[in-house]
Amino acid sequence: MFSQTWKKYLPVINILLKKSVNEEQVLNMNHSDFSRAAGGRKVNFSFSSIQLKNGRIDNTVKHTPFAREFAVALQENEEIRKILQHQHFFFSMNKETQLSIKNITPPDENNEAGPSEVAAESSRPA
Secondary structure, eight states, X not given: OOHHHHHHXXXXXXXXXXXXXXXXXXXXXXXXXXXXXXXXXXXXXXXXXXXXXXXXXXXXXXXXXXXXXXHHHHHHSHHHHHHHTTOEEEEXXXXXXXXXXXXXXXXXGGGOSXXXXXXXXXHSOO
C-alpha cells in the first residue's frame, strides 16, 4: 500500500543513512503522501522501533504492516541494501511523520589504534 510512497523518500533516506555515522538523522516527511496512499483508511503512520542488523530486520519484535513495508522497501533498494549489509540501524517514526535514523553499529575492534599510532608506525624506518 505504501511502497510507492517509501520509494519516493528512498534517495533522501540513502543520504541520511550515510550521514548517520556521525549523528542521529531526522527526515520530515509529508503526511499527505501517506494519507493519499492509505486511500481514506485510518492508519497509524508511526512505529516505535525497527532494528536492521546486517540488512536483516529484528524479528524478536512484532512490527506493524506499515513498519514492515518500510523495512522491505529499504531491503529492496540496491544502494541502501549495501549500506545496511554490515551495519546496525535503529529507525522510528512519530505521528508527525518524522523518521529518525540512528546508526548503532559498534566501533570496529580492529581499528582501535588511533591515527597518531598508525602515523608513528608508518614513519618508522624499515
